[in-house]
Amino acid sequence: MVFKSNNSNNAVSIYDNDMKLLQRVPLSFMPDRTINVDFVAYSDHCWLIYEYQKKSIVHSAAVKLDGNAQVIGQPIELDTTQIGFANSNKIYTVVASEDKQRIMVFKINSKNSHNFLFTTLLFNSNMESIDRHRLYLAMEDKNELFTDFYLDNEGQLEFAKYERSGGNDYVMHVQVVSKAPSADSFSVKDLGIGERILDEIKMKVDNNNKRYILSGFYFKQRRGNVEGLYAAIWDKATDSKIAEKETPFSDELRASAKSSDANLKSAFNDYYIKNIITKRDGGYLMVCEAEYTTNRGNPYNRWDYYGSPYGYGYPYGYGYYNPYSPWNRYGPYGNATRFHAEDIMVLSFDRESNIQWNSVIPKTQYDDDNDLLISHQLVNTGGELHFLFNQYERRNLLLNDQSISPEGHVTRYPTLRNLDRGYDFMPRHGKQISSSETIIPCFNRNYLCFAKANF
Secondary structure, X not given: OEEEEEOOEEEEEEEOOOOOEEEEEEOOOOOOOEEXXXXXXXXXXXXXXXXXXXXXXXXXXXXXXXXXOOEEEEEEEEEEEEOOOOOOOOOEEEEEOOOOOEEEEEEEEOOOOOXXXXXXXXXXXXXXXXXXXXXXXXXXXXOXXXXXXXXXXXXXXXXXXXEEOOOOOOEEEEEEEEEOOOOOXXXXXXXXXXXXXXXXXXXXXXXXXXXXXXXXXXXXXXXXOEEEEEEEEEEOOOOEEEEEEEEEOOHHHHHHHOOOOOOOOOOOOOEEEEEEEEOOOOOEEEEEEEEEEEEOOOOEOOOOOOOOOOOEEOOOOOOEOOOOEEOOOOOHHHOOEEEEEEEEEEEEEOOOOOEEXXXXXXXXXXEEOOOOOOOEEEEEOOOOEEEEEEEEEOOEEEEEEEEEOOOOOEEEOOOOOOOOOOEEEOHHHOEEOOOOEEEEEEEEOOEEEEEEEEO
């Protein structure tokens, strides 16, 4: 099932196992002014959670669809917000737990820049209401930002709040923010990074061990070179930090990570954390990728924006909080920007955040004015981590597949079969749909197509 919205024309296209189009089902129940759509998929149905505006009211609603995109039951209105003006930015954010048994819809009113008002609505897998709260979160500084929002399997909302010195410089004053399902206030605890200079904070929920992993690169001085990786383990039961560790990068690791024109000290300066994958024993894998942009006389680096050039920042503005504010792709003065995506580094850590092994998948990619065809898609098949990315082979852009085993061994597979010429794949926008399958969007002339890769 592929959802498409074009000029308020919403429909789902249904494909068979051979990617042949079976039917296109219009979603006539969706209003014209649909602002945002989210899906939570299950084995035989999915919830379509959509946001739309009618007059001065923004509505959040949900509807259940079967495998043929047919509506089951009636649409359910979840919440409404009166804003009094035409709005094209999303107000509501949807997060689901890893087992999809808990779904949360929430909004943030940031009209008072010093005291944000959260409205949280927690549902079970049948979209039956479990909990609803309105609660405040103090924002002490205009440079305070949020990480991504996460919902654990028990319905607890978790994220981190931090301050950036000077607006887009290093991270300071990191706090872990939690909201238990029945709590009517936030639990806000200081992470205690001390005088450390961190680049950014990434969070991952470890549902198996009921804890949270917070990590980021650190520096010895402002605007210095990346020295290593900082990791902290936050225990859910005690709502406290139970471990933290700094892992300085050795010269051997830097030598394997650096590009041909970089020195050892700056080897990790273009790397960003892309994924954190938890293990059952409490260990985890960290996937990092080298990304940067260049511009005519105006090179961009990690100091000129919030985090990765392909990610999103979390600044806030007047009114309702919009957590997705895309970074300016065209640099200063509208000059063309060249996007680069290079080597992928995978680091394995044990339960105590001690490094076990590291592996590198070498690649060199770039494109002008857009990043659609570069970077990679990660496909986790259980026994291996597959990395799909484009590389030029004799002037033809071909989709490559390299994998990493649980022991850190890299395998380069032959070029995927059935790669017809004329199709340009966009692996970074792919979506894994099962333990061994992924759907990858691609271009063919001026047409958007979808390919299925089966491992």
